[in-house]
Amino acid sequence: MRAAVAAAALLVAALIAVLVVVPLESLARIAAADGLTGIGRALTAPGSRVAIEHTVAVAAAVTVCAVTAGTALALAVERRPARSRMLPRLLIAGPLVIPEFVLGFAWSQAYGPAGLSEHLTGLTMPGLFGPAGIIAVLTVYGLPLAYLAVTAGLAARADPALERAARAAGASGWTTLRTVTLPLLRIPLLGAAALVFVTAAGSFAVPQVLGTPAGFGTMSTLIYSDLALSAGPAAFTELTVLALALVVLVLLALGPLDLWLARLPRAARPQTPPAPPTQRTRTDRAVMAIVWAYALVAAGIPMLTLILTALTRGPGLAPVPANWTLANFSSGLDGGAAIALARSAGLALAAAVLAPALGALVAGLARGRWRGPLATVVTLAYALPGSALAVGIIIGYGRWLDGSALIILTAYLAKFWVFGHRPAQAALDRLPPGLTRAARLSGARPGTAARTVVLPPLTVAAATAAALVFVLAFHELTMSTILYGPGTETFAVVIMNQQDLGGVGATAALALVLTAPVVIVAALTAWLTRRTGPSARTPVFIPNGP
C-alpha cells in the first residue's frame, strides 16, 4: 500500500516536472544566460518595450470592455424567467466555439477594406487593423467569460431574496445594485477580470491577423516573428526574456487573486423559489434586441462573410450565386492541407484521451495538503501564455523531439491538462465520503467500491473534459506555429500560412472546415439541451485557449 502511494506520488511529480518545471526552467536558464544586464538589455530594446506596452494596454482595454459589457448583459438577462434565458446565453457564449484566428480573419473580411460591409453600405470599421480591431475581437472572447462568471456568481451568491430584502428596506433598484448585488459579485468579477486579462495578454492569433498588417505588435506576435525571422543567439535570448516577462505579467494578474480567494469563507446558497412567470415586458424585448444585435455584429455577420468568401470565385467579385464555386475548398485542401487536417485530428484525439486521464490521476492521487498546491501548478501551466510555454518546450525538448509531432502533443498536454484535472477534482469533491463507506459496509472491497461508486460520476466529467480538450487542441494555433516543423504542420498552421500567402478564398474555405464540425456539434448539443429542458448545471468555466 505504502509502495503504491510512493509510486503514485513519484508519477505525479514526474508529470509535473516534464510538463511544467522543465519548460519554465529552460526559459529562465536561457533568459538569464547573459545575467541581469542581458535581461535589462532585452527588456529595454525598442521592439520589446513597445510590445510590452501594447500587450498591457490591449489586455487592460479588453478587460474593461468585456467585464463591463458582460456584467451588464448578465444582470439584464439572468434575472428573467428561466425559460427565456437559454437563447441569450447561447448567443453570447456562441463565439467561444470559433477559433480566434478564424474570427479575426472573418472580421477582416466583413468589416475591413473591400469587405462585405463596404460592399453593401460603403462603410468600413475604422482602425480594424490595429489596436481598436484587436480589442473589439478579443472582447468578443472576453465578454462570455465575464458573463458566465456573473451568472455563476448570481447563482452561487446572490439569492434574489437578498435584493428583495434591500428593496423592502427602502433601497431603489440602482441603490440595490450598488450596495448589494455588485458587492456580492465582487469576487467572481475579479476572477473574471483576471481571466480575461490573462487570455487577452496571451492571445496570438488576433493580434497576428489584425495587428501585424498594421505594424502593431504584441509580446506574442513579437516572439513569433523573432523566432520565425531571426536566428541570432542575441535575438533568441531577447525572445526568451520576453516570454518570461509575459509569464510574470500573467502571474502578477493571477497570483494575488488566488491568495486572496483562498482566504475567503464560502457561502452556502439558500434556495429561493423563482418568481411566477410574468408576461413579456418591453424591457425583456429590448434586452433580447440588444443581445441579437450584439451576436450579429460579433459573430453572425463575420461568419456569414466567411461563408460567402469561401464560396466566391475570386476576391473582389460580388458574393452572388453567379460567382459561386467550390474551387476554394478543393484548392485549399490540395497538397498538405488534407494530411494536416488528419494530423490535427489525431493530435487532438490523443490529447483528448490523455489529458482527462492525467487529470483524473492527479485529482485521484493528490489528497490532503498536496491537493491545493497541485491544483495551482496544473492551473499555472494553463495560465502560461502559449508562446512562452512553446518557447520553453522548444528549449527543453527541442534537442530530442525537434520536428516530431510528439513535441506538439507535449505542449497540448501541458496546456490543457487543467481541463482534465478540474472536472475530475470537482467530481471527486462532490462525492460525500459516506458513499465509499456505505459501499464498503455493503460488502465491497476497496477496488470494487472505487469502481462501482467513485468511477461512474467521474466518467461524465471525463467525457466532458475529453470533448473540450479535443476542441481546444484541434483549434490550437499559438503553440503549433512555434513548434511545427517540416511534415508536422497542424491544420490551423496551414490555414495561417495560407492567409500569409494571400489566398483569401482558400483561407476562408479552410477556416470553415476547421470551424464547422465544432459549431455543428455545439449547436446540436444546445438544441438537444433546449428540447430536454435547461440543464441544471450552469457552465462555469468555458475557457478559450489563448
Next chain:
Amino acid sequence: MAATTTPPLPDAVACAGLSVGYGRPALAGLNLAVAPGETLALLGASGSGKTTLLNAIAGFVAPLAGQIWLAGQLASGPGRLVPPERRRIGMVFQDYALWPHLSVVDTVAYPLRRAGASKTAAHRGARDILEQMSLGPLAERRPGQLSGGEQQRVGLARALAGAPALYLFDEPTAHLDATLRAQILDEVARRRAADGAAAVYATHDATEALAIADRVAVLHSGRLAQLAPPADVYAAPADLTVARLTGPVSVLTAPLTPAGPHHYTLHVAEARATVPATTITSPADTTDPAILVRPDWACLADPADPADSADLPGTITEVRFRGPHTDYHLTTPAGPLLIRDPGPPRAAPGPVRWSLLRLRLLPRA
C-alpha cells in the same frame, strides 16, 4: 351623526380581485383586508400562493388583475406599481436573506441609511435596536458567523429598523428548531404589541398560525378557502382541506340522525352518542356527511371512575406519549380515530370505551 364619529382608519392592506401569475395563476381573484394593528396569518401548504401573495403586497411582482391598497393608497393595480422601497414595509424572509458582505450592525443600519440618516446616526440607531433585542454582542459579526436563530433575529431587527407600517413574515421559523421558533415568535409578538403595526404572517404550521394571529386566512391552490379567527378556523373549518391544514382531525363514517337544534346522534355499532354539532349546510342536506372529530373532541373512559358514561366501542392500536399530552390511535366501527388526552399514558393497546364531546359536519368533497 357624521360629525361626531371619526372616519375609520383605512385597512393596512386590502386586496381586491387580486390575480398573480401568467399561465397557471399562483393567486386567483383574492379578496382580503388586514385592519390596522391586526396580525393576519396566511396558512397553506407549499405552493398554495402564500409567498406569491407576500411578494405581490411587497411590490416584487405585478398583479395580472385586481388591486392592492396599502393604508388607503393604491399600491398595485392596472398601470400602477409603487416600487417596493416606497411601500413602508418590513419583510422577514424564510432564508433570512442576510447580506453576506455586511456585518450585523451594517445590516440593521441599512434601512436607516436608505431613509436618509447619516452613517453615524444610522449606526447609533442600529445599535439601539440590537441592544433592545439583546443582539448587541453580535454587532460586528458577519451572517456566516451566526447560528440560524441569531440570523433570523438579525433579519427581524432589520425589518424593525425601517419602522414599517406593515410587516410581512415569509415563514420566518421554517428552518428553526422548536426552541428558537418559540423565541422568534415571542420577539414578533412583543414587537407587534409595542408598535401596533399590522402584520401578515405566512406559515404552513397550523399551531403557529393559530397561536400568533388575530385572524387566519387559509389559502389553497391560490384561492382563499377560509378567513376567520383562529378558534373558528379550528372549530368550524369550511371544508376538509381547511380542516386538515388547521390541525389534526379524524373523519368518521357512521349513521347520523338529527336530535334537536344543533345536536345529532351518532350510531357506532350498538352504541349511540348525542352531541352538539356545527354544520355549514341545513340538516336536511346532511345525507352521509363527513363527520369531523378533532383529537380534543373525544376522550377515553376513565377506568378508575365507575360512573364514567363513556360507552362507544373501539380498540387502541398505538399510544404515543408527547409530553404535555398523550395521543391514542384507535380503530372504531366508524373508522380510525385520534384522541388526545392530557397527561401521561393511562391506557394500553387493547379494547377501550370512549366518549364524544362534539362534532363538525361537512359535505363530502
